[in-house]
Amino acid sequence: MAGESDILQTTQCLCLASRRAARAITRQFDTALRPHGLRATQFSLLSGLALKGPQSIGALASLLGADRTTLTRNLAVAEARGLVSVAPGDDARARIARLTAEGRRVLQDALATWRAVQAGLTEEMGGEAADSLRRLSGGPSLLLAAGAS
Amino acid sequence: MAGESDILQTTQCLCLASRRAARAITRQFDTALRPHGLRATQFSLLSGLALKGPQSIGALASLLGADRTTLTRNLAVAEARGLVSVAPGDDARARIARLTAEGRRVLQDALATWRAVQAGLTEEMGGEAADSLRRLSGGPSLLLAAGAS
DNA sequence: TCCCATTATGTGTATATACACGCATAGGCG
DNA sequence: CGCCTATGCGTGTATATACACATAATGGGA
Numbered sequence: 001m002a003g004e005s006d007i008l009q010t011t012q013c014l015c016l017a018s019r020r021a022a023r024a025i026t027r028q029f030d031t032a033l034r035p036h037g038l039r040a041t042q043f044s045l046l047s048g049l050a051l052k053g054p055q056s057i058g059a060l061a062s063l064l065g066a067d068r069t070t071l072t073r074n075l076a077v078a079e080a081r082g083l084v085s086v087a088p089g090d091d092a093r094a095r096i097a098r099l100t101a102e103g104r105r106v107l108q109d110a111l112a113t114w115r116a117v118q119a120g121l122t123e124e125m126g127g128e129a130a131d132s133l134r135r136l137s138g139g140p141s142l143l144l145a146a147g148a149s
Numbered sequence: 150m151a152g153e154s155d156i157l158q159t160t161q162c163l164c165l166a167s168r169r170a171a172r173a174i175t176r177q178f179d180t181a182l183r184p185h186g187l188r189a190t191q192f193s194l195l196s197g198l199a200l201k202g203p204q205s206i207g208a209l210a211s212l213l214g215a216d217r218t219t220l221t222r223n224l225a226v227a228e229a230r231g232l233v234s235v236a237p238g239d240d241a242r243a244r245i246a247r248l249t250a251e252g253r254r255v256l257q258d259a260l261a262t263w264r265a266v267q268a269g270l271t272e273e274m275g276g277e278a279a280d281s282l283r284r285l286s287g288g289p290s291l292l293l294a295a296g297a298s
Numbered sequence: 299t300c301c302c303a304t305t306a307t308g309t310g311t312a313t314a315t316a317c318a319c320g321c322a323t324a325g326g327c328g
Numbered sequence: 329c330g331c332c333t334a335t336g337c338g339t340g341t342a343t344a345t346a347c348a349c350a351t352a353a354t355g356g357g358a
Contacts, residue, residue: 006257006260006264007196007199007200007256007260008200009264009267010193010196010199010200010260010263011200012267012283013193013196013263013267014174014267014270014271014274014279014282014283015174015175015177015178015189015192015193015266016189016193016213016286017282017283017285017286017287018167018170018171018174018175018282018286019171019174019175019189019190019193019214019286019344020213020214020215020286020287021167021171021282021285021286022167022168022170022171023214023215023345023346024214024286025163025164025167025168026164026167026168026345026346027345027346028164029164030346030347039313039314040164040165040168041168041313041314042313043164044159044162044164044165044168047156047159047162050156050159051156051157051159051160056336056337057336057337058335058336058337064165064169065168065169065172065173066169066172066314066315066316067315067316067317068316068336068337069315069316069317069337069338069339070314070315070316072337072338072339073313073314073315074313074314074315077312077313077314091323091324091335091336092322092323092324092336093322093323093324093335093336093337094323094335094336094337095336095337095338107156108155111155111156111159114159114162115155115158117164118158118161118162118163121163122163125163125285128281129281129284129285130163132277132278132281132282133163133166133167133170133281133282133285134161134163134166135278136166136170136274136278136282137165137166137167137169137170137173138169138173168314172315172316175315175316176315176316179316179317188343188344190343190344191343205306205307206306206307207305207306207307215344215345215346216345216346216347217306217307217346218307218308218309218345218346218347219344219345219346221307221308221309222343222344222345223343223344223345226342226343226344240305240306240353240354241306241352241353241354242305242306242307242352242353242354243305243306243307243353244306244307244308299358300357300358301356301357301358302355302356302357302358303354303355303356303357304353304354304355304356305352305353305354305355306351306352306353306354307350307351307352307353308349308350308351308352309348309349309350309351310347310348310349310350311346311347311348311349312345312346312347313344313345313346314343314344314345314346315342315343315344315345316341316342316343316344317340317341317342318339318340318341319338319339319340320337320338320339320340321336321337321338321339322335322336322337322338323334323335323336323337324333324334324335324336325332325333325334325335326331326332326333326334327330327331327332328329328330328331
């Protein structure tokens with residue numbers, strides 16, 4: 001084993017790269033969305049519900065690419081702020097999350113801010129890198145696929 | 150404002166994309182590194198120290214692209230496990246983190262696992278996407294300027 | 299020498315993230 | 329109907345993340 005030279009390879013680590021990128025991008029969105037009382041995670045949660053309508057926690061977790069139990073906590077935050085309501089569905093096991101009127105309003109208000117940051121970032125990193133990042137994350141098809149009428 | 154069509158744009162959200170990608174990639178590394186008692190964050194922390202040698206908390210935070218206070222907590226975890234030691238330096242304000250012998254050993258043991266996951270991911274996403282991701286995480290100074298103290 | 303802006307850090311709080319484990323319901327099958 | 333497995337969730341615990349605020353030391357002037 002060539003000790004030192006092995007370590008040098010870790011400068012190319014894709015995990016660190018992805019996490020650094022996500023942290024930097026998230027900080028930009030968090031800062032910009034602050035006046036709206038939202039963080040990036042909460043914004044994504046609301047937009048996911050707006051796009052695909054009321055859905056179970058598991059479905060939403062899958063949509064956002066997060067663990068189901070993570071979404072349980074994230075939804076609790078949104079619910080405490082009156083942005084989302086959660087109630088049992090036809091299947092008594094499932095709990096269906098849906099936007100409240102307030103949640104819809106906050107999301108609508110935040111959209112202009114989101115658009116501005118999104119546009120700035122896209123220009124900053126270049127459209128090619130942006131497309132590459134979206135492909136990497138599972139592609140926009142995941143969001144559009146199941147019919148966002 | 151055309152309500153519905155606005156929401157559709159959020160399917161292209163770079164923040165969600167970067168976070169989804171980071172979560173998915175992190176889960177892969179976390180799972181693989183588990184036998185070594187490390188998570189991706191701790192691995193990155195150790196490799197950062199191995200690469201650049203003993204350094205202050207602020208310098209390490211900048212290197213990893215995370216908030217300084219985040220690194221304080223992350224280092225505490227590594228220290229509790231005896232992987233890292235933290236002590237004041239010449240400047241009494243600063244605290245210098247350095248790998249312990251145990252930390253160096255654990256890192257060395259984990260390297261083979263890291264290489265395997267790194268190689269698998271690179272093939273999976275394609276070398277072009279991997280390069281793009283790395284450029285994104287370290288290239289655009291504007292991205293990191295906000296958070297890197 | 300003393301003061302003050304700068305620098306380096308820690309803490310309190312809130313949120314985000316996920317694994318292990320346990321509970322409750324749904325659905326098929328004898 | 330009664331049982332068994334699969335499905336959908338919540339909780340306990342640990343870690344990761346960062347902002348607001350507070351503390352401590354450095355270094356250069358007045």
